[in-house]
Amino acid sequence: MYKRIISILMLMCSLVTFSACGNASVNSNNKVADKKESHGKIQVVVSFNAMREFAEAVGKDKVEVKTVIPNGVEPHEYEPKAKDLEDLNKAKVFVYNGLGMESWVDKSLKVINNKQLVVVEASKGFESIKNTDEGEIKEHGQNDPHAWVSLKGAEFEAKNIKEALVKADPSNKDYYEKNYKDFSTQLNSLYNDYKKKFDTVTNKNFVTGHAAFAYLCRDFGLKQNSVEDVFAEGEPTTKKMEELINYCKQNKIKTIFVEDMVSPKVSDTLAKEVGAKVQKIYTIESKEDNKDYIQSMKSNLELIYNSLK
Structure with missing residues (x-):
């Protein structure tokens, strides 16, 4: 518990420092960086790898995706760094899973200066599975967050991401719709194949x-x-x-x-x-x-x- 309190305090300090620097930079330049300036691609920040997979499946070569949580790092306990917050400040879209997976999201979004950012909680609206252990509920919340480890969950989350990309970049709506449909078809094909297989085992x-x-x-x-x-x-x-x-x-x-x-x-x-x-x-x-x-x-x-x- 002591280590967790120290970690939170350190994060708060870095957030305050970043916010001050970020605001100074914006004020001195009198403008915010173009959110679509890197080779014409939409700048997308995602929380961890599964969200990257879905964002790239839908956005393909129209998006440039940065991942907050590095591969090999446990997402449940991650605390964002100043560089992560800088990336959020420059992004057009931010994708996170939700359901208690990323405890740092709310406090991070409060300190960045990016009014154009389209934020999507990919699992929003998905029928969640409830935690039953009292300790887990107290520490992490009511919901099992692993919705993406499900073909149906992946399809649902990809749809929410598709809608966010359309909102951020409406001129390419048809492109995102097609990519989502292709990804959905792959997911459903895999689901149907294994539904038949699992139905045969007792x-x-x-x-x-x-x-x-x-x-x-x-x-x-x-x-x-x-x-x-x-x-x-x-x-x-x-x-x-x-x-x-x-x-x-x-x-x-x-x-x-x-x-x-x-x-x-x-x-x-x-x-x-x-x-x-x-x-x-x-x-x-x-x-x-x-x-x-x-x-x-x-x-x-x-x-x-x-x-x-």
Whole structure:
């Protein structure tokens, strides 16, 4: 808690400093930088990799996208730097997931000087899955934020991003509409392929490193059990570990899935206890193995499907 308070105080100091410098710069030049000046492309800032995937799928070569949270960094606890705020001050569109994923958004938007910025909460309007753990609710809010780890969630979020791009750049509306339609077609094709596959298996249970796959489970009628909670915090207690071992044995779990940025140690131990193998699965919070969103989700679905056969 002490470290978190210090982190917040440091951020507030950097925000105040940046705001003062930014306002001085604007006042001295008597103008705001052109938000569409880089080779004619719309300047888009996104919170993390999955939002970048969707923004680029819809915007393609009409947008230039900058990502706030670097690959390999856990998004739940990130605090923006002065450079991130500078990028927001120059952008035409800002995309973030929402549902409690990016705790820094509101305070960051309050201090930048960019009245033209089109802000889109990509998950806004999507039917969320509620957290049940009291500690998670107190720390992070009511909602599971991982809507993008779902083909239906991705389609919904891409639509919101498309509408934001149209608002920011109405002259290219048809272009964004076409790209969104193409992306939506890919998502639905993948969904239909795996809906048929998952309907053929009787076992619907799989185990992951942290509980990031509830929306994917909702898409296909599956059930996840996880080593760590929704926000990848804390190793399981001895009691929880015993429950996981029993769960794996009762449900004939053959694979323990582990994600990037989640410690594999407990998953490895669990796999040894129940005679399962460990395989990598993607949350798409970071770009991994040079795969795009469709490739990452296809890999996830194929691995999960094979583990249930």
